[in-house]
Amino acid sequence: MSDLERIVVVGASLAGLRAAQAIRDEGFTGDLSLVGAEPHLPYNRPPLSKNVLTGDDDVTLPGDDRLGATWVGGRRAVRLATTERTVVLDDGRELPYDGLVIATGARPRRLPEDQMALAGVHVLRTIDDAKALRSALREEPGQVVVVGGGFIGGEVASTVRALGKDVTLIDSRELPMDGVVGETVAGWLAAHHRRNGVELISGLRVTALEPKATDATRVGAVRLSDGRSIPADLVVAALGVEPDTDWLDGSGLELDGGVRTDARLFALGESRIVAAGDVVRWPHGLFEDELVRIEHWANANEQGTLAGRNLLRGPADAEPYAAVPGLGTRVHGVRVQWAGFPRLADQSMIVAGSVEDSKFAVAFARRGTLVGAATVAFPRELNRLRAAIASAEAVPVSA
Ligand SMILES: Cc1cc2nc3c(=O)[nH]c(=O)nc-3n(C[C@H](O)[C@H](O)[C@H](O)COP(=O)(O)OP(=O)(O)OC[C@H]3O[C@@H](n4cnc5c(N)ncnc54)[C@H](O)[C@@H]3O)c2cc1C
Structure with missing residues (x-):
């Protein structure tokens, strides 16, 4: 699209970075701004549940230094005004755009806030989360409990065992991950956890986190839906994620389990707004236009690039995104x-x-x-x- 002079990318992680790179690679020489709620330059999340917990801090994503972009770090977009073509930030600043990339990803689901506030309760999405969890693990916690047996919960349990600590993994499904990998692999995975010393409790929900009897500010136990109480000195809430779209409420964009786009990653009804990564829900052409949202690295990586390119080329010359999603994890x-x-x-x-x-x-x-x-x-x-x-x-x- 030839009239683009100012492009704003909201969400400064993998998808946002790849979009910004593609925008420059397509020859865009105008103003490019990259807005990120975290105070860090874009970094790689997969090591957070693996090497970072065991001490290796390398989370480098190559390519963030040649962009010629204005970096607006530690600032959250709080509103999008599509008629005025403006993104409003949490410090009141307004960023005008001719082209917009939405790449605000996903955030962890949480237990009730009074329970999340107990000392010893963690989530794992950011580098700061990972460092906080690592410090807590180094303080020799007695009993580690991971709530949620999805791939991140499973990886954390595996890493905690590799550190030589006891861990209990709790999941509400009879077979954790069966909806993702099918029953045969999920059954093997459950047995594999148990063979490697993980205490796996499946088919029960966590109904509450309870404080320690001796210190009401610290977590002391996890209450299960059968009434049992499991002792816990450190809890990791790995309950999955939800798309980070609150800032788009009232913008007129269709939000339905993510930002709804067409197959070419343009927000529905928009020719100047694309979206990429964990935040997007789009019709996948290879699977009879099934509406999907994917929370995988390769998806954010490739979609970011295509969304940036499509924005520059405009809807008429844009390509659909139809890669086969895939993810790998290492468990024990x-x-x-x-x-x-x-x-x-x-x-x-x-x-x-x-x-x-x-x-x-x-x-x-x-x-x-x-x-x-x-x-x-x-x-x-x-x-x-x-x-x-x-x-x-x-x-x-x-x-
Ligand atoms: C611990 C962990 C391990 C993982 N391991 C793997 C793995 O092994 N393999 C794999 O394929 N995938 C893995 N993933 C998933 C992968 O990291 C994600 O799919 C990928 O990070 C998605 O990139 P994204 O750019 O779409 O979104 P995100 O990485 O979620 O980034 C979105 C960014 O936008 C920012 N943001 C949100 N709202 C706003 C706002 N309103 N204003 C400004 N900024 C905002 C957020 O702070 C964040 O920095 C892992 C994820 C985690 C957390």
Whole structure:
């Protein structure tokens, strides 16, 4: 779009950074501002639940020093006025734009604030969260409890065990992660946690965090939905995330489980506003336009780049985003990966390896077409299946 002179990127993390880089790569020479609520330059989050907790602080994201952008750090956008084309910041400043990138990602779900305020209760989304959790782990806590057995909760439990500490992992599902990786991999994962010394409590909800009897300001226990109380000196609330869209309330943009965009990442009805990363919900062309929101690194990385490029080119010349999502995690030293959408499947089967060997691949199909894959210690199979999903391959998968 040739009339763009001022572009504002809100959200200074992976997707925002990649969008800004793409905007410059497309030849944009006008004013570019990058607004981030955190006081840090963009950094990489995946190490936060892994190496950072064990002492390695490298969270570098390459490429943030050649942008020629105005960096507005430690400031939150609080309002978007689409008619005036202005972003309003929490210090009252107004940033006018001709083009806008929304990349405000996601924030952790929380337990009630009076319980979150107890000393010893943590979430894990930012580098500051990770450093606070690391310090707490170094203070030799007695009993560590992770609430939520999703991939971040599982990684934290695994890292805590690697540090030689006891940990209890609590999840409300009978099989944590089954909605993401399917029952076979989720069943293996639950057994794998237990084999590695994690006390896994599944099928029960946490109803409250309770203070210590001796110190009402510190967490002392976790109350479960069956009435039991589990002692806890340190609690990590890993309850998943929700898209960070509050600042867009009243803007007129469609917000429905994220910022709703078209397949080319333009906010619905807008030709000057794109969105990218964890905050976006868009129709995925490879999966019958299923509306999806993805919380993975590669998605934010690639969508950020495409959103920036599409904004510069304009809707008529923009490309749709239809990459197969995928994520890998390492749990107690074993690589677990998944791709596509196992949850959409009506059939699944093990296509390589065996559960007994802790090395296997599961394919997921919907009406005979591959829609998902999940693997344990089998990166080669994951790559093969992911490529097959991308080409919408029909596969002989039986239940
Ligand atoms: C501990 C952890 C481990 C992870 N491990 C993996 C992994 O192994 N593999 C994988 O694929 N993915 C992993 N992820 C997920 C991956 O990091 C995210 O998908 C990715 O960070 C999303 O990037 P994003 O730029 O869309 O959003 P975010 O990284 O959430 O960044 C959004 C930014 O916008 C800022 N912001 C929000 N609202 C405003 C506002 N109103 N004004 C200004 N700024 C605002 C936020 O402060 C934040 O800095 C992990 C995430 C975490 C937290």
